[in-house]
Amino acid sequence: xxxxxxxxxxxxxxxxxxxxxxxxxxxxxxxxxxxxxxxxxxxxxxxxxxxxxxxxxxxxxxxxxxxxxxxxxxxxxxxxxxxxxxxxxxxxxxxxxxxxxxxxxxxxxxxxxxxxxxxxxxxxxxxxxxxxxxxxxxxxxxxxxxxxxxxxxxxxxxxxxxxxxxxxxxxxxxxxxxxxxxxxxxxxxxxxxxxxxxxxxxxxxxxxxxxxxxxxxxxxxxxxxxxxxxxxxxxxxxxxxxxxxxxxxxxxxxxxxxxxxxxxxxxxxxxxxxxxxxxxxxxxxxxxxxxxxxxxxxxxxxxxxxxxxxxxxxxxxxxxxxxxxxxxxxxxxxxxxxxxxx
Amino acid sequence: xxxxxxxxxxxxxxxxxxxxxxxxxxxxxxxxxxxxxxxxxxxxxxxxxxxxxxxxxxxxxxxxxxxxxxxxxxxxxxxxxxxxxxxxxxxxxxxxxxxxxxxxxxxxxxxxxxxxxxxxxxxxxxxxxxxxxxxxxxxxxxxxxxxxxxxxxxxxxxxxxxxxxxxxxxxxxxxxxxxxxxxxxxxxxxxxxxxxxxxxxxxxxxxxxxxxxxxxxxxxxxxxxxxxxxxxxxxxxxxxxxxxxxxxxxxxxxxxxxxxxxxxxxxxxxxxxxxxxxxxxxxxxxxxxxxxxxxxxxxxxxxxxxxxxxxxxxxxxxxxxxxxxxxxxxxxxxxxxxxxxxxxxxxxxxxxxxxxxxxxxxxxxxxxxxxxxxxxxxxxxxxxxxxx
Ligand SMILES: NC(=O)c1ccc[n+]([C@@H]2O[C@H](COP(=O)([O-])OP(=O)(O)OC[C@H]3O[C@@H](n4cnc5c(N)ncnc54)[C@H](O)[C@@H]3O)[C@@H](O)[C@H]2O)c1
Numbered sequence: 162x163x164x165x166x167x168x169x170x171x172x173x174x175x176x177x178x179x180x181x182x183x184x185x186x187x188x189x190x191x192x193x194x195x196x197x198x199x200x201x202x203x204x205x206x207x208x209x210x211x212x213x214x215x216x217x218x219x220x221x222x223x224x225x226x227x228x229x230x231x232x233x234x235x236x237x238x239x240x241x242x243x244x245x246x247x248x249x250x251x252x253x254x255x256x257x258x259x260x261x262x263x264x265x266x267x268x269x270x271x272x273x274x275x276x277x278x279x280x281x282x283x284x285x286x287x288x289x290x291x292x293x294x295x296x297x298x299x300x301x302x303x304x305x306x307x308x309x310x311x312x313x314x315x316x317x318x319x320x321x322x323x324x325x326x327x328x329x330x331x332x333x334x335x336x337x338x339x340x341x342x343x344x345x346x347x348x349x350x351x352x353x354x355x356x357x358x359x360x361x362x363x364x365x366x367x368x369x370x371x372x373x374x375x376x377x378x379x380x381x382x383x384x385x386x387x388x389x390x391x392x393x394x395x396x397x398x399x400x401x402x403x404x405x406x407x408x409x410x411x412x413x414x415x416x417x418x419x420x421x422x423x424x425x426x427x428x429x430x431x432x433x434x435x436x437x438x439x440x441x442x443x444x445x446x447x448x449x450x451x452x453x454x455x456x457x458x459x460x461x462x463x464x465x466x467x468x469x470x471x472x473x474x475x476x477x478x479x480x481x482x483x484x485x486x487x488x489x490x491x492x493x494x495x496x497x498x499x500x501x502x503x
Numbered sequence: 504x505x506x507x508x509x510x511x512x513x514x515x516x517x518x519x520x521x522x523x524x525x526x527x528x529x530x531x532x533x534x535x536x537x538x539x540x541x542x543x544x545x546x547x548x549x550x551x552x553x554x555x556x557x558x559x560x561x562x563x564x565x566x567x568x569x570x571x572x573x574x575x576x577x578x579x580x581x582x583x584x585x586x587x588x589x590x591x592x593x594x595x596x597x598x599x600x601x602x603x604x605x606x607x608x609x610x611x612x613x614x615x616x617x618x619x620x621x622x623x624x625x626x627x628x629x630x631x632x633x634x635x636x637x638x639x640x641x642x643x644x645x646x647x648x649x650x651x652x653x654x655x656x657x658x659x660x661x662x663x664x665x666x667x668x669x670x671x672x673x674x675x676x677x678x679x680x681x682x683x684x685x686x687x688x689x690x691x692x693x694x695x696x697x698x699x700x701x702x703x704x705x706x707x708x709x710x711x712x713x714x715x716x717x718x719x720x721x722x723x724x725x726x727x728x729x730x731x732x733x734x735x736x737x738x739x740x741x742x743x744x745x746x747x748x749x750x751x752x753x754x755x756x757x758x759x760x761x762x763x764x765x766x767x768x769x770x771x772x773x774x775x776x777x778x779x780x781x782x783x784x785x786x787x788x789x790x791x792x793x794x795x796x797x798x799x800x801x802x803x804x805x806x807x808x809x810x811x812x813x814x815x816x817x818x819x820x821x822x823x824x825x826x827x828x829x830x831x832x833x834x835x836x837x838x839x840x841x842x843x844x845x846x847x848x849x850x851x852x853x854x855x856x857x858x859x860x861x862x863x864x865x866x867x868x869x870x871x872x873x874x875x876x877x878x879x880x881x882x883x884x885x886x887x888x889x890x891x
Contacts, residue, residue, distance in 0.1 A: 429597060460615050463615065464614070464615050467608075470608065474595050475593045475609050479527055479593075479609060479627075481526075481613075481636045481637045481639075481649075482523075482638060482647075483613065483636070484612040487612050488612075493556055493633050493637055494637075495508075495559055496560055496630065496633065496637045496638055497506060497508065497520045497521070497558055497639050498520060498521040498524060498639060498647070500521050
């Protein structure tokens with residue numbers, strides 16, 4: 162599987178076990194024990210993805226350093242100054258690959274391009290070694306440093322993700338995202354306040370049953386047909402401005418969320434701002450839930466909001482051949498019409 | 504139906520695929536009567552565009568006859584003959600209302616991918632990667648057109664396909680490139696690239712009041728075509744572009760420069776070789792040779808209009824020249840919907856005949872051969888029209 166990817170760095174592939182276990186680094190670390198459904202292979206892929214993403218961040222960091230301070234990096238690596246230009250170039254490559262790795266659902270392809278890049282860097286360093294230019298000791302030290310830096314960087318990028326607000330102090334994952342929609346706070350509030358509407362634009366909410374004005378029951382579909390259900394109650398309700406909710410009693414995914422509607426400047430519609438905190442349980446569900454909220458939960462909710470915008474502004478969710486349901490985060494089909502389904 | 508599908512760099516195949524269906528209420532289905540290969544398709548063909556998937560149907564320049572109409576399309580009927588705009592646009596969002604159709608906020612189901620690469624997402628585009636929507640393209644016997652009430656223009660009886668097909672992309676694109684130059688009477692404009700887009704940029708610059716247009720390329724047939732459009736030409740392999748342009752403008756430089764080349768520029772000398780090598784090993788995603796030259800040549804306070812496509816990151820961008828000399832950069836995927844009606848009227852008035860740039864007419868079946876030919880610019884090929 163990995164080998165296949167090597168030659169197809171720019172293609173999107175069919176869903177695989179790896180896809181279903183793709184996860185955000187923070188959560189994959191917490192997800193712990195593999196689920197019943199996990200094959201040994203699945204668990205390994207899972208770890209690979211984590212590593213890949215870490216390396217993606219590493220690429221960007223190293224790339225920035227090479228671009229911004231080529232002289233320093235060159236000196237640190239024991240290279241002569243005329244390698245500066247090359248270093249600047251590899252800096253750019255690092256950044257491009259870092260972005261590539263981070264943006265692919267299956268980063269394997271980009272990982273291979275990283276390996277290629279590393280080979281180039283090593284060749285550069287090795288050239289410096291044999292060419293007796295620069296400083297041999299330093300070059301060897303640089304080669305060793307790359308490994309060390311990678312380790313530090315793993316740590317740093319995890320710290321970074323914390324700082325970006327992906328996890329809160331008590332260990333919940335925090336998601337913050339917003340969109341501008343061409344409508345009034347009043348009508349958006351009303352649309353959202355009827356939770357039954359959520360299934361029209363969110364990727365995973367399948368149905369919401371309204372018990373009374375405060376209480377509702379949610380059915381959310383997970384990977385491989387797995388379903389998660391919970392009861393929710395309204396914790397805050399400021400008409401036309403804000404709605405807050407949280408899960409009650411036993412919920413497999415304990416979470417709380419809120420949505421705020423504020424007029425955008427210049428009368429250009431309404432800013433819809435969603436904030437959610439959720440706790441990911443360890444074990445069986447951990448891995449599934451990682452998928453439920455996507456590689457990057459913020460991005461998934463952003464996509465949900467984008468569909469809400471489509472419903473409000475053009476009346477329905479737009480579909481394409483690659484994204485037949487319009488819920489584009491699902492694995493892409495080829496961009497050609499699907500077989501007629503009866 | 505038959506369709507031209509992408510399978511990888513240098514690999515397109517005409518295959519049997521399912522017929523398209525109405526998926527949204529503002530869709531129509533077209534029976535394609537003419538379709539063309541665009542310079543932009545070559546970036547896909549050469550494997551330079553990320554997020555392509557084996558089996559993707561290519562093609563964003565097409566026209567045809569409406570055979571099925573979605574329930575919310577009120578301005579089209581079965582049997583209408585229409586040309587389709589390549590950007591997909593809802594017509595209702597903030598950007599569409601400002602006629603910035605290629606920035607539509609509601610037409611890319613995969614906006615999240617584009618956000619990662621570009622920071623924000625542009626509109627969806629037919630047959631142009633999953634990052635731009637994953638929409639099947641129009642190099643096929645039939646095509647689905649979303650938001651068809653906004654994205655098509657009805658063609659009156661009596662005007663042949665070849666006169667109007669390019670309203671789908673390259674005529675509006677070339678026109679927008681010229682419009683972005685903010686031409687005032689007497690201006691001089693230089694155009695890098697005499698491909699189809701460059702040809703329309705040259706002709707549009709004159710339509711918009713330019714006094715002299717300089718056209719730069721290396722293929723004699725393309726340069727000749729530029730001369731037929733009224734331009735003075737520079738063969739960049741034979742003469743230094745900067746020196747020639749300074750000669751022609753008294754050392755001041757053209758008032759505006761158009762980059763109609765994009766990310767696959769060729770060039771003489773070391774710098775171009777350097778770009779080529781870096782692109783090959785993934786060090787940069789474009790070879791901005793022509794763009795750099797356009798910036799350096801432009802007169803102080805002038806405008807650089809970038810219409811050639813760039814995908815990601817480029818290197819050695821002369822920002823110092825842009826900044827210190829008060830240059831303006833204008834660019835974008837063409838907002839085709841904005842231009843289709845006025846340009847159709849220009850065609851009807853006989854001000855321009857877009858069909859003159861067509862050099863090859865082939866069958867859809869021959870798409871693989873046509874792509875190879877256009878990519879290598881063999882056989883004096885400038886523009887290929889395919890008939891399903
Ligand atoms: N912005 C848009 O909406 C839009 C729409 C369509 C096409 N495009 C882009 O416009 C560009 C041109 O498209 P086309 O169909 O004319 O393609 P094309 O490949 O036929 O033309 C490109 C031309 O540029 C010439 N060229 C290459 N290097 C050059 C250099 N250094 N100096 C001068 N000329 C050079 C080539 O010889 C060729 O004739 C492509 O990048 C395409 O993607 C943009």
